[in-house]
Amino acid sequence: MGTPLMETVYKAASEGKWDLMKEAYDEEHDMYVMSPITVSEDTPLHLAVYSKKVQPLKALLDIADKNPMLGNPCTKENAYGNTVLHEAVFAGNMEAVEHLLQFTPKEQGNYHPSMQLETENALGETPLYRAASCGKKEIVEYLVIKMKQISEGELLKNHRRRGYLEKEKNENSEKVDLKPILHAAIEGQHFETALTLLKRDPSLGDMKDEQGRTCLHLLAEMPSAFKSGYAMPKYSIRNLIYCCLSASNGDDDQSKSKKGWQVGRIQKEKDKHESALKLAQELIERNKRHWWQSINVVGPNKVTIETPGQGGRGRQSEGQKGGRNPGEGGGKGVDPGEGGGKGGQRVDPIPLFIAISNGIEEIAKEILEKFPQGVELVNETGQNIMHVAVMHRRLEIYSYVKKTFKSIMIRLSSRIDNNGYTLLHHVAHMKHYRGGTKPSPALKLQEEIQWFKRVQRAIPPSLSEKRVWVQRAIPPSLSEQWVQTPREVPPDNEGMQRWKELTALDLFQEEHKDQLKLAQEWIEKTSQSCSAVAVLLATVVFAAAYTIPGGSNDLGFPIFLHNRFFLAFTVLDVIALASSLTSVVMFLSILTSPFEYENFYHNIPRKLILGFILLFFSVMTTMLAFACTLFLIIHFRKKWTTGLISFAAFFPVTVFALMQFHLYFSFLSTMKDLFKEAGEYLPRYCCPFRCQRYKR
Template sequence: MKNKFGETPLFRAAAFGQTEIVEYLAKQPAHIVNDELLLVHRQRKDGHSILHVAVLGENFETALLLLRLDRSLSELKDSEGKTSLGLLAEIPSAFKSGHSMSIFTRDLYMLLEWINGSICRFSFKGWPMVERIWENKRKHKSALQLAKMLIKSDVSWDQDIAVQGLYGASFGSPVSGPSHPLLTATKTGILEVVYEMLIEHPPSVDLLDKEGKNILHVAIMFRRKDIFNLIKSNGIISNRMSYGIDKDGYTLLHQVADNKYYSVGSTHGPALQLHEELIWFSRVEKVIPSYYAKLRDSKQKKTAEELFNDMHKEQLRDAQQWVKETSQSCSAVAVLVATIVFAAAYTVPGGSNDKGIPIFLHKNFFLFFTIMDVIALASSLTPVVMFLSILTSLFDYEDFRNSIPRKLTLGFTLLFFSVMATMLAFAATILLIVQSEKQLTASLISIAAFFPVSVFALMQFRLYAAFMHSTKCIRTTISRSLPWFGAPLLFRNRKQRRDLFQKKEVSKSDYYSGF
């Protein structure tokens, strides 16, 4: 039986992810002949196959079952000429790399990877957040299995690949028709699909789209840094790719300068967004020939740097305004904290005797109060200097590359320490005045002292983490410039450890311990 759309019950069950019903109906007589589903069940009137609808509905376990029943389903195309692999490459949320997660969610996701599925469902039943993460993990696993099967079953995606030559020349004709699954996966940022396709068919790295762009162009254009790192770390970047110029005369560096497709940057303010763009520009500049930086595109007749400055004018203005307002607000808070702790230094807890000596001078908490007050004063005045130096900056592009993010990171760090030290000094003062020997009283006062600091840390953690990440390249450069004294903490990246291991300067056990 068919409905008005040309769907059979088997087709309908696949569309709604009813895996058990699909399995039951598929086992009925005459549904499968010669290891293929009958034509009546394969496609409906709009051209979508039974596998297409399962993928579009994100019913990946059902899609896996269908593909095991009939491998030829992977080659069927819809009315737009897309295979199931092409549709899957358009769903980034189906994969871990395309699923946005917070730091806590990411850690919990990684923890669940070590737990058996049945144990997880039994142990965390009734925990909505954990159950949701577990379901997402199941979906990602099924989608990856499906992608691997489709890549091996669908032979159409690795045909007619245009090979790009040096200096932008190309051999053959670029891929026409619907976007190639590899280009689509690069555009949507699905790292897993790109990796599996390059492993299955390495020559596909030379694929060109109809505009003459290779996958490196596309990855840079859409800011897919994970895919860029994948290609770079595996040594895939060749002269053909780095010398590539599209039909508009855009080099790889022009793709960075053009922010038309900018959509995956930092959400923590325009200053960090501009910083990310500048760092991205510097990274891409290292993989192209040096003279390419002076080449002009065929449309606007601009070099990549000129195009970058022109396309990021509005972002620069927003970043300048954001940094000025943030620095002024933080300066006000830092001055307020400095005023409080400066006054506290002259009005010591308990007062002083006739000779001006503090009454609680020999108490342990008084020494603690003094230390915290000095730390609070020093760590509140220093950020004032940092934020004032920001306000007197030129606020040009070069300032946002390193100087301003570095000063903001240091200023936020010291401001947090000043607030924390102020609250600890307050707690020591209360304990001195109360003079209580009860453990419960001291514990309650300590909790009260840390409560506002904890709230401040939680509210600003994402912003602070973003600033720390923005200065990662600076800290890496500093650590690399330091001499080797046998201290493993200096080696914070895998490349350094691997280089030392190859030179036999690091033992095998230290190398695999991760330091």
């Protein structure tokens, strides 16, 4: 085929001028209709399906059918092994798919249109597999039902996995990805398509990929597919819109776009979350009987687990056999949250624990509702659901378990894992810490201390002082109290592997040294800056008190003495001065406070929030006093002037409030504690509606 024709056809296809593309293959050039026109060896037939219509493809197929010597257009492959049907499926062109499966070329022997469904591309994907991986739900239903690609309730063998038939033929078989079809749909987050496949063939839910993961494992690793993992502030306009929207029930993208760009985007996210939840519910219902465990006690606080029906989960690993002293076994992985050593058989991860570690509340709660015994499941290191929730700081799941399984909470919280670590040691450790939910270093440290206090109240008092051996890389010159084990080798050129027996509090203070330093620096800089602003405001309002609006009469009395705006100006000026000076006192008290761990629990955050509130109140009253002064001067001569002054007065206050809203919201938990404590000490007649003691 000549270069000018290739350029003409490709340009016509790129611009969507399908009639021009058809006209290019007139009687003189019809022999080139199946010749490649792209570097990927796509023919015009491959490109015609992207028109979203059937006419361009139909016209080109008719041209190709007039030249039987060119071969079968339906079996023509590009460089990736994709036939025209593969490309039609990828483009989502339903009409083209139907036409291709009904098209029978002339003089093609025993060829049958359904043979197209058995053709695999270079990745071992059939058209049905490709449709599922691309989320083409309508095409999947058509191929499964109309084209009868299901037999006795199961998909045909070559559709169930990618490259299933090629593994035996491929000498380098370890490079062949045998991903099941349902896994492909889930990885692409096409949950409606996955639900369609699962309902047609329930056995797909039991299939595993080459890493041994089921579909539920994949879902448990996708926090963005659920509302709990969606990055959306609780108190925001987006969250309000999200809550007000209902499921679209399969509405197309065009109907969503009519709602507006942002609303349509939120609607799309909500549909995805609800579809993922439905799929998770189906998979949990089908798999709940597979999670039963047989726990064998092999020593003090040490267990091994087996799962009946899954071939046994093996014996205890070498890292779990070690003693608590640094010279007794122990192996590697002695930090809280780490697994055992290299010995023993591989233990399949539990979807419940994967969901908790990723913060997917929906899956965790659904599993516990349908399989309540799951609350007592343990992993290969003897950690139960509370250990995992605490390690990864999943407050919602921790609170849910504590509230739902209140009667056995003492048993769950008393569990010690195979390495000898309690819940409190897992809180103290920062291996799985992901930055917390608060916006500033001081509040992040407060959040960590709150976690420590929360868990400390939940566990038996005897476990609070339990000591465990902890292994660290510490330069010998920095700590003579650390015990060196001769058998350990240096991890690097800077230090040796050393051990020390620590309580949870000791471990917490050691792990959070850097966080404490950041919090100290942040709180010091913030207090200095805010106190400087508060002093400046106090200076302004103090000077304004001696500058009487409108002046004074001969007797020294203000001219506007009896005007209501003069009274408002006086009151607001006094309030602004008092609040600004009080905020200065609060920030100075922070600067003079000892920056220790315990002070970051309540003392410093409370002073900081009070200082911020007073500073905000000072800014607001200062602007209102300014507005009252202008109202006295202009006497409301023009309405638009009044509106402009009101806008000018409230604009900086509004901006200040919006910019610091996230910080105020973060202080709510601190203020709740303050109000709860006040309610405990005040008499009932002073606080008749006081709440019961606040528990977390």
